[in-house]
Amino acid sequence: MILKKFCLRYYPPGIALSFQNDNGEEELRHIDLLDMNRETDLSALATRLITTEPLLKDEMHSQLKDVLVKIRDKLREPTRKKYYLYRTLCSHILPLTNVSFDRNGERCLTGSYDRTCHVVNTKTGEEEHVLRGHNNVVFSVGFNQPLCDRIITSSFDKSVKIWHVANGACCNTYFGHSAEVIAAEFNPHNFDTIATASMDKTSKIFHVETAQEIASLNDHQAEVISSRFSKEGNLLLTGSFDKTAIIWDTRTHESIGVLRGHTSELSNSIWNFSCAMVATSSLDSTVRVWDLRDLERPLHDIKAHRNEVLDIAFDYPGRRLATASSDYTAKVWDVCGELEMLATMTGHTDEISKVCFSPPGGLLLTASADGTARIWLSDSGICSQVLSGHEQELFSCAFSYTGDVIITASKDNTCKIWR
Amino acid sequence: MGLLSLLRKIRPNPEKEARILLLGLDNAGKTTLLKQLASEEVTQVTPTAGFNIKSVAAEGVKLNVWDIGGQSKIRPYWKNYFDNTDVLIYVIDCTDHTRLSETGNELMEILEDERLKGVPLLVFANKQDVASAMSASQVAENIGLINLEGRTWQIQACTAINGTGVKEGMDWVCQNIKRD
Numbered sequence: 001m002i003l004k005k006f007c008l009r010y011y012p013p014g015i016a017l018s019f020q021n022d023n024g025e026e027e028l029r030h031i032d033l034l035d036m037n038r039e040t041d042l043s044a045l046a047t048r049l050i051t052t053e054p055l056l057k058d059e060m061h062s063q064l065k066d067v068l069v070k071i072r073d074k075l076r077e078p079t080r081k082k083y084y085l086y087r088t089l090c091s092h093i094l095p096l097t098n099v100s101f102d103r104n105g106e107r108c109l110t111g112s113y114d115r116t117c118h119v120v121n122t123k124t125g126e127e128e129h130v131l132r133g134h135n136n137v138v139f140s141v142g143f144n145q146p147l148c149d150r151i152i153t154s155s156f157d158k159s160v161k162i163w164h165v166a167n168g169a170c171c172n173t174y175f176g177h178s179a180e181v182i183a184a185e186f187n188p189h190n191f192d193t194i195a196t197a198s199m200d201k202t203s204k205i206f207h208v209e210t211a212q213e214i215a216s217l218n219d220h221q222a223e224v225i226s227s228r229f230s231k232e233g234n235l236l237l238t239g240s241f242d243k244t245a246i247i248w249d250t251r252t253h254e255s256i257g258v259l260r261g262h263t264s265e266l267s268n269s270i271w272n273f274s275c276a277m278v279a280t281s282s283l284d285s286t287v288r289v290w291d292l293r294d295l296e297r298p299l300h301d302i303k304a305h306r307n308e309v310l311d312i313a314f315d316y317p318g319r320r321l322a323t324a325s326s327d328y329t330a331k332v333w334d335v336c337g338e339l340e341m342l343a344t345m346t347g348h349t350d351e352i353s354k355v356c357f358s359p360p361g362g363l364l365l366t367a368s369a370d371g372t373a374r375i376w377l378s379d380s381g382i383c384s385q386v387l388s389g390h391e392q393e394l395f396s397c398a399f400s401y402t403g404d405v406i407i408t409a410s411k412d413n414t415c416k417i418w419r
Numbered sequence: 420m421g422l423l424s425l426l427r428k429i430r431p432n433p434e435k436e437a438r439i440l441l442l443g444l445d446n447a448g449k450t451t452l453l454k455q456l457a458s459e460e461v462t463q464v465t466p467t468a469g470f471n472i473k474s475v476a477a478e479g480v481k482l483n484v485w486d487i488g489g490q491s492k493i494r495p496y497w498k499n500y501f502d503n504t505d506v507l508i509y510v511i512d513c514t515d516h517t518r519l520s521e522t523g524n525e526l527m528e529i530l531e532d533e534r535l536k537g538v539p540l541l542v543f544a545n546k547q548d549v550a551s552a553m554s555a556s557q558v559a560e561n562i563g564l565i566n567l568e569g570r571t572w573q574i575q576a577c578t579a580i581n582g583t584g585v586k587e588g589m590d591w592v593c594q595n596i597k598r599d
Contacts, residue, residue, distance in 0.1 A: 353421030
């Protein structure tokens, strides 16, 4: 086995070793460095990696350390940086729905009640493409991460479409649902299947090329509002208004576990990075964190919010969880080991409907019905900035992967790009 | 409210809540009517560029009222909101003589939609406080309401800005909520 090169991954920290195997083929081996932080002793870490990874040799120590320094420097986030309003996008004629960035933050997608998805260049603020073809609200929008040469949209018209990023042409339409489609995403393993969630109480798996329905996952008793693949693509997590989440095996299409215990509709269900943990949020005001090895009872039962929990997000390494609520607050939790509340973000004057971490993890972004988005220091809960200017409530917000661009989308028919 | 509550509101009749769709041309007075229903102050209403939703309790029934913007460029999107409608309320500005046929045509067109088949229709003949306003019966005749077949309908004269006639209309709505 011959090591060819190191590949860096900043968020969450990790390296990939590109090497030639004994058959002469190129392979990649991933090493996650989820524990790395701004204070990590990188010389010691390099030594430890060399002792545990046969591909790494003693003489590579200084080179490896240089790589680790680059990764660590990306964790040193300029949290005192202030964002400014860079562009207001007024091209939609009805309220926005969801938004999404591509991997390098050059483009973002905006979905709208006007039945289109716009592909926007974040530098110029111009639309590169207007994706027309859906016959009703475009609800979810996303790329095939991290490649980002395809776009997937789901619509209230009961269909899902995949589009070319390069020319905005529709590649395929996926039919089969009998009600609004709320979510759709690519299988991250090799992008050959997609999973959907629908108000028709099912989640479905389609073959990308042929647009054939491969499976309909019918165990939920009410509307399915989220469906997310695990990072290897072998499991699917669905959340429903039936108060449960279900984990499915994507090869057999059988349920391997039902996450029960919430007493009201789920608002979201998500994996952490390693996919060893799942978090579910509910309108019953609680959040549950589950260890994949024991789906019978939650690892943590978070009951600190005084009203519905509307959104949750893990940080990139998957160690901390942010929760957003109708009680106007967001909270950050350490969910590894003992549950610990790290910070409460207080200041919004109406419910918080979306929450996300900046990729390095120092900042938390929230979107609220009070018409503002806010940026908070994730460790202290101090508000760093109020992003105001929208005329109506915010529906969604996102950080670019590099953390230097923020997009906010509102019921006021506009999006704003902040840098 | 947020996107999640929009999803909750498009569920078919959750917990016996009725879904009321409020349509009409721009400046007909839909948002004013909505505010009147929600007992909110009706000063300073700006054109609705999207939609407003309010939950209103009337006669023990919870009504989710969807007020949809009526400007011509966004009228083609009215269809986005047709699913699971229990009662359609159509608001007409009775002082706008020049656009009476336009509003009538828009109404007849949406009534053709399969999803609104059999849905009870209440027409509010609004702005009766203005002297030049056409009466409810004039409007009904002019736009062809009286020839409607296969649909329960009612026209109610009102003045949304001060609430006159609104309660009478909503009483009719509550009595006629479509139940499959």
